[in-house]
Amino acid sequence: MTRPEVTGRKADPAHHPDAYSIREFCARHRISSQLFYKLKPLGLMPVTFNVGTRVLVSREAAAAWRRAREAATQTANSAA
Template identity: 40%
Template sequence: MSKSAFTIPDWCKDHCISRAMFYKLAAEGLAPRTMKIGRKRLISADASVEWRIRMEKNTQIMEDSDYEA
């Protein structure tokens, strides 16, 4: 059974990024959506999928613009 939500450290480990990079992305408005349950901040599996799709699209847009230059 797959997880339905991740803590930030677990999500970062699963996506091979540091917590510092996560918070940098968050400061830039590029991190996945989070939810607060009690004192924990979690990332739902759905938010994680949406984030990956958004990042892939942004990467493709950047690569396409590099080819046009």
């Protein structure tokens, strides 16, 4: 599928993929893939699953990760 910026068509705002590749997840959340792989063993990244050789992050896991990061930030700010 050709990207909207190439075709001139507007992206469908209702289209939300059910799963992201690591690269897509990182781009969507504006973090580097290096940071993803650094924090993954520490349990600070979302749960992933494999489909064949691909590693994916579900939309639900991404949302849960965002909530967890927000809660951790609020807890850290409250303690300070």
